[in-house]
Amino acid sequence: MKWTELRQQTCPVARGLSVVGDRWTLLVLRDCFFGIRRFEQFQERLGITRHVLADRLRTLESGGLLRREAYQDRPVRHEYRLTDAGRAFFPTLVSLMDWADTHVPSETGHSVTLVSTDTGDPIRPLLVDQTSGAPVTVRNTRALAQGEPSDKAG
Amino acid sequence: MKWTELRQQTCPVARGLSVVGDRWTLLVLRDCFFGIRRFEQFQERLGITRHVLADRLRTLESGGLLRREAYQDRPVRHEYRLTDAGRAFFPTLVSLMDWADTHVPSETGHSVTLVSTDTGDPIRPLLVDQTSGAPVTVRNTRALAQGEPSDKAG
DNA sequence: CAGGTCAGTTCTAAATTAGAACTTACGGTA
DNA sequence: TACCGTAAGTTCTAATTTAGAACTGACCTG
Numbered sequence: 001m002k003w004t005e006l007r008q009q010t011c012p013v014a015r016g017l018s019v020v021g022d023r024w025t026l027l028v029l030r031d032c033f034f035g036i037r038r039f040e041q042f043q044e045r046l047g048i049t050r051h052v053l054a055d056r057l058r059t060l061e062s063g064g065l066l067r068r069e070a071y072q073d074r075p076v077r078h079e080y081r082l083t084d085a086g087r088a089f090f091p092t093l094v095s096l097m098d099w100a101d102t103h104v105p106s107e108t109g110h111s112v113t114l115v116s117t118d119t120g121d122p123i124r125p126l127l128v129d130q131t132s133g134a135p136v137t138v139r140n141t142r143a144l145a146q147g148e149p150s151d152k153a154g
Numbered sequence: 155m156k157w158t159e160l161r162q163q164t165c166p167v168a169r170g171l172s173v174v175g176d177r178w179t180l181l182v183l184r185d186c187f188f189g190i191r192r193f194e195q196f197q198e199r200l201g202i203t204r205h206v207l208a209d210r211l212r213t214l215e216s217g218g219l220l221r222r223e224a225y226q227d228r229p230v231r232h233e234y235r236l237t238d239a240g241r242a243f244f245p246t247l248v249s250l251m252d253w254a255d256t257h258v259p260s261e262t263g264h265s266v267t268l269v270s271t272d273t274g275d276p277i278r279p280l281l282v283d284q285t286s287g288a289p290v291t292v293r294n295t296r297a298l299a300q301g302e303p304s305d306k307a308g
Numbered sequence: 309c310a311g312g313t314c315a316g317t318t319c320t321a322a323a324t325t326a327g328a329a330c331t332t333a334c335g336g337t338a
Numbered sequence: 339t340a341c342c343g344t345a346a347g348t349t350c351t352a353a354t355t356t357a358g359a360a361c362t363g364a365c366c367t368g
Contacts, residue, residue: 001200001201001202002326003177006177007258008261010260010262010265010266011184011251011265011266012250012251012252012254012255012258012260012265012266013180013181013184013247013250013251013254013266014181014184015254015258015260016250016251016253016254016258017177017180017181017250017254018177018258019254019258020250021176021177021180022175022176022177023157023160023171023172023175023176026167026171026175027167027168027171030165030167030168033292033297034297038314038315039314039315039316040313040314040315043315046155047155048155049356049357049358049359050315050316050317050358050359051316051317051318051356051357051358052355052356052357053316054315054316054317063258064257065257074364074365074366075313075314075315075363075364075365075366076315076364077313077314077315077365078315082292085257087291087292088253088256088257089253089257090290090291090292091249091253091280091281091290091291092246092249092250092253093167094281094290094295095245095246095249095281096166096167096170096171096174096246097165097166097167097170098166099170099242099243099245099246100166100167100169100170100171100173101166102242103218103219103239103242103243104161104166104169104170104172104173104217106164106166106169107162108164111164111165111166111299112164112165112166112167112297112298112299113297113298114290114295114296114297114298115295115296115297115298116283116286116288116294116295116296117293117294117295117296118294119286121285121286123283123290123295124283124284124285125281125282125283125284125290126245126281126282126283126284127245127248127249127279127280127281127282128279128280128281128282129270129277129278129279129280130278130279130280131275131278132270132273132275133287134270136244136245136248136268136277136279137241137244137245138187138236138241138244139271140270140271140272141248141268141269141270141271141277142268142269142270142271143187143188143266143267143268143269144266144267144268144269145265145266156357192345192346193345193346193347194344194345194346197346203325203326203327203328204327204328204346204347204348205325205326205327205347205348205349206324206325206326207347208346208347208348228333228334228335229332229333229334229335229344229345229346230333230334230346231334231344231345231346232345232346
């Protein structure tokens with residue numbers, strides 16, 4: 001399976017990965033949420049090769065997560081800004097951050113804390129069902145393919 | 155930056171990606187949540203090359219998400235089962251699925267629906283703060299590096 | 309005009325992946 | 339005993355991707 005095939009898969013996870021299923025893509029995206037917008041800044045912070053950075057920015061742009069925007073003429077200079085679809089990715093990134101914070105050990109201890117803009121209190125992320133408020137876990141959910149009446153999924 | 159360097163980063167997103175920052179790794183993990191456990195099954199379902207599959211299973215095992223377990227002797231045959239850390243990754247995968255379902259268009263329409271095991275009702279995932287119940291968005295949260303008093307992060 | 313900045317592109321060598329065949333260790337069948 | 343099949347890999351070569359570094363325009367400043 002190649003990247004192009006991934007995009008045409010039925011499973012949304014596969015389709016999602018066709019855009020963000022690469023470490024550099026996700027690190028670029030993370031930096032976007034930290035307010036980074038320009039080529040040189042990404043390159044310096046990430047230590048990514050310029051070639052790959054250019055490629056990943058194109059991927060994110062064509063995937064609809066970033067918008068390339070001129071911030072000056074003469075010479076034309078562009079910056080990359082999050083779109084609504086890009087901002088909508090935030091919970092996924094936070095989920096990953098939260099998981100890694102707990103399950104991928106760090107020798108430096110806690111490193112990044114998410115706090116509320118309002119209260120300044122630390123945030124403990126939890127994925128719930130919007131209507132019932134119940135936490136989403138392997139145990140209490142089941143994945144159904146369209147048209148599939150019942151099948152094991154946990 | 156190489157995969158080994160990624161693991162030593164301060165940022166939990168980078169550390170997380172040192173384990174799951176690869177499309178195949180995440181597709182293998184997805185199939186684990188669908189109940190797949192054996193080498194041949196993964197290989198057939200994913201169309202991944204056997205070489206890469208063996209490598210990704212090792213990555214997931216050494217990352218603590220999967221446990222390699224003998225299910226028979228003579229000849230010894232192993233299967234790969236989710237650990238607690240692996241199961242804890244579920245919300246992240248669901249977040250990704252939910253994001254992609256909305257933001258990466260599919261020609262086949264909705265494909266996978268998550269339903270409650272109890273009620274059978276469809277689940278609408280939402281990331282909230284565990285204590286306040288408020289949704290986690292770019293706007294109402296700020297990332298603080300350890301020791302960093304205040305900085306832009308959205 | 310020399311030097312610097314920004315956003316890339318181009319180059320070669322190294323690493324990774326695809327695709328297919330091969331290996332090991334069995335168990336069953338003729 | 340020889341042959342077939344299964345499971346879980348390993349090994350092989352060729353193609354693709356990445357790393358690392360230098361180069362390219364198009365401008366700006368002194």
